[in-house]
Amino acid sequence: MAKINENYLKLKAGYLFPEIGRRVNTFIDNNPDANVIKLGIGDVTEPLPEACRIAMTKAVNDMASRDTFHGYGPEKGYAWLREKIVEFDYAPRNCNIAADEIFVSDGSKCDTGNILDIFSHDNTIAVTDPVYPVYVDTNVMQGNTGNASDTGEYQGLHYLRATEANNFTPEIPDTKLDIIYLCYPNNPTGTVATADYLKQWVDYALAHDSIILFDAAYRDFITDSSIPLSIYEIDGAHKCAIEFRSFSKNAGFTGIRCGFTVIPKQLTVKISSGETVALHKFWSRRQSTKFNGASYIVQRGASAVYTEAGQQQTKTLIRFYLENAQLIRAALTSQGYTVFGGEHAPYVWLKTPHDLTSWDFFDKLLNDTHVVGTPGSGFGLSGEGFFRLSAFNSRENVQTAMDRIAAKLTV
Amino acid sequence: MAKINENYLKLKAGYLFPEIGRRVNTFIDNNPDANVIKLGIGDVTEPLPEACRIAMTKAVNDMASRDTFHGYGPEKGYAWLREKIVEFDYAPRNCNIAADEIFVSDGSKCDTGNILDIFSHDNTIAVTDPVYPVYVDTNVMQGNTGNASDTGEYQGLHYLRATEANNFTPEIPDTKLDIIYLCYPNNPTGTVATADYLKQWVDYALAHDSIILFDAAYRDFITDSSIPLSIYEIDGAHKCAIEFRSFSKNAGFTGIRCGFTVIPKQLTVKISSGETVALHKFWSRRQSTKFNGASYIVQRGASAVYTEAGQQQTKTLIRFYLENAQLIRAALTSQGYTVFGGEHAPYVWLKTPHDLTSWDFFDKLLNDTHVVGTPGSGFGLSGEGFFRLSAFNSRENVQTAMDRIAAKLTV
Numbered sequence A, B: 001m002a003k004i005n006e007n008y009l010k011l012k013a014g015y016l017f018p019e020i021g022r023r024v025n026t027f028i029d030n031n032p033d034a035n036v037i038k039l040g041i042g043d044v045t046e047p048l049p050e051a052c053r054i055a056m057t058k059a060v061n062d063m064a065s066r067d068t069f070h071g072y073g074p075e076k077g078y079a080w081l082r083e084k085i086v087e088f089d090y091a092p093r094n095c096n097i098a099a100d101e102i103f104v105s106d107g108s109k110c111d112t113g114n115i116l117d118i119f120s121h122d123n124t125i126a127v128t129d130p131v132y133p134v135y136v137d138t139n140v141m142q143g144n145t146g147n148a149s150d151t152g153e154y155q156g157l158h159y160l161r162a163t164e165a166n167n168f169t170p171e172i173p174d175t176k177l178d179i180i181y182l183c184y185p186n187n188p189t190g191t192v193a194t195a196d197y198l199k200q201w202v203d204y205a206l207a208h209d210s211i212i213l214f215d216a217a218y219r220d221f222i223t224d225s226s227i228p229l230s231i232y233e234i235d236g237a238h239k240c241a242i243e244f245r246s247f248s249k250n251a252g253f254t255g256i257r258c259g260f261t262v263i264p265k266q267l268t269v270k271i272s273s274g275e276t277v278a279l280h281k282f283w284s285r286r287q288s289t290k291f292n293g294a295s296y297i298v299q300r301g302a303s304a305v306y307t308e309a310g311q312q313q314t315k316t317l318i319r320f321y322l323e324n325a326q327l328i329r330a331a332l333t334s335q336g337y338t339v340f341g342g343e344h345a346p347y348v349w350l351k352t353p354h355d356l357t358s359w360d361f362f363d364k365l366l367n368d369t370h371v372v373g374t375p376g377s378g379f380g381l382s383g384e385g386f387f388r389l390s391a392f393n394s395r396e397n398v399q400t401a402m403d404r405i406a407a408k409l410t411v
Helices: A006-010 A014-031 A052-064 A079-093 A108-118 A135-141 A196-207 A279-290 A297-304 A308-334 A358-369 A395-408 B004-008 B017-030 B050-062 B079-093 B109-119 B133-141 B197-210 B279-290 B296-306 B308-334 B358-369 B397-410
Strands: A102-106 A126-130 A158-161 A177-185 A211-215 A241-246 A259-262 A266-271 A275-276 A339-341 A347-351 A386-390 B102-105 B125-129 B158-163 B179-183 B213-214 B241-246 B261-264 B268-270 B275-279 B340-341 B348-351 B386-390
Touching: A006 A135, A014 A358, A052 A297, A052 A308, A079 A102, A079 A297, A102 A108, A102 A279, A108 A135, A108 A259, A108 A279, A108 A386, A108 B213, A108 B279, A126 A275, A126 A297, A135 B279, A177 A196, A196 A211, A211 B017, A241 B158, A275 A279, A275 B109, A279 B004, A279 B133, A297 A308, A297 B296, A308 A339, A308 A347, A308 A395, A308 B158, A358 A386, A358 A395, A358 B296, B004 B133, B050 B296, B050 B308, B079 B102, B079 B296, B109 B213, B109 B241, B109 B261, B109 B279, B125 B133, B179 B279, B197 B213, B213 B268, B268 B340, B296 B308, B308 B340, B308 B348, B308 B397, B358 B386, B358 B397
Parallel strands: A126 A158, A126 A177, A177 A211, A211 A241, B125 B158, B125 B179, B179 B213, B213 B241
Antiparallel strands: A102 A259, A241 A259, A266 A275, A339 A347, A347 A386, B102 B261, B241 B261, B268 B275, B340 B348, B348 B386
């Protein structure tokens, strides 16, 4: 009799975004004429940079003749893309990352989930709270946790609390953790990590032979050059950190699908025989066996991000979303809200007024202003009483949403 | 201390295709003027169908404006693609598959590997021998096998021998197997499964509550309408089989990346509590958590396969490769070789002459004729003494390769 992975049964049924969808649909059914503005999900809305479109169209044409046709590509991605990533994203910040330490994929959601394949099931895993739910759910599915408790947290998973009191940057723990997920600029709180803060984590990881899974999907929203763009700007990180990157938010690739994972060759772990092995080799084997490379067309599009035009166009795109975030911050602040994030990130994290729960505020915002956001409690216990607004929308929609809040939902 | 998945250490170091690459590169280094013709790897060579290129170019243009921009798509693929798949591939053969039983992905290599995520580690797994190495290696990596024995076979894995004596269709076993991988038309032997044969497997699976993982990547090469194109043509298969499909070989998508997995809602397993659960729900959760949908551009390209032009162009493409296979079959037969496959598949499976081992024949073919193929022993013990030639190349190259064999390597 075939037996299923029963860890899946531990997953809580009500995943955040489906529940939001359900409530929004009910509202629209009851209010068919309402102009609902969605500042909920972190999906981009503006056109793909022209440089990427030109490159992809050319790549499609390459497929028209035998001589320029591209079949199976290298599982880790084409060298011409990996080399550009190094040249533009790592070398200028002196990160000492080589092109063959980069693994191109179809997106960082896949990579942050699949990376667990190369780890055993007896690691102590830590996530921040609030957290991007994928980190948690993939660990549950993989059997790395126990059951959910009444609060919805999973036994065996270590939660690093990110609260207003610690400025949403959890204290470095004094317990031993094997694998630690960090995401900066942070989803959902929009906060950033200073070099000093990251250095404390790297030192912790080196002292405990831990591995940091560093999600840098939002790094291009950083506008202050003193804030690290990569964990590899920190001394010692090459020996303890894996970095995940994405073209989704900087170049609008959410529907195009491209990301990459960096595993320095210096990153080793000790195995039970006492030998030391390089994680790079393990991920390389995982990818070459279970993946067949990202689409040639898509990789050409990603490569165009690293042309002069592509750099200028992605900067314009990021500036546009950051201006939206700034507009949200300013409007909410002037209406009496307490807000965080939104300066180096496309997310504004606000404190719900009058001690409303996150979901009560969600309902109130939807009913009174027809604006959709994301309840902070959906990202974890410490998100309760907070709310995420995304800057991914047109200027007009963002402005209208803020005008409605000013008219109806002043604190 | 972070701990690694040490099952990876069980993998044999010398994977088939890298070893082929090494020998070919050495040969080229020593014979820089040789015109090497590669009939080894199963990669397509001919231009992408025009219908797909037109659709993809249009999809790239969709990304140029807010109104037609596509961000995150449904994790299981766009309905307009899934509905076409049903209409063209399943409905005409009365397969009774619904669009929401289809999960579009970035390729069937990923799907056949990732599917193990939803199964537990204590299933008895069976593969054919010879076999597509990915089925084996992903099970090793997942911890579903013991160590490799001296012969290179893994303890705990059940090998179904496909030999000349059984016409490369293994006998239905009398032992209990939980999960069985089948691939028809077969890679590497090029043989097909009749409806009678598949019915025996389905009956076996139903009797033992087993699950068949059916890889139909090469189905469009079938030219005899009495041979099933899908396992769902077989009564009862909806309750015991998962089917994997690919656009790689029929539409030349090896570099574009698109495939899909079919899990009928009727397919259930019993869990330890005694309850019955649908596998469809498990895979749905797996994909929505660890995958973000195939590229919009790519899905538009795949959808164009199901237009009138797309159907005609993919048929032309398949006919072209089948003519190559026919040419190889005829040439080798007339030179005294014993050949199998190549009639409903892009692979010709030949018996090495004079009892040469597969690798000895590989070296002889490369040295004497500058033609590269794939040693049968690379696919498993029963592949020893056999050799795979792929029909994926230009007509001219295939003809030249056969002329060289006729001149130098007659049996």
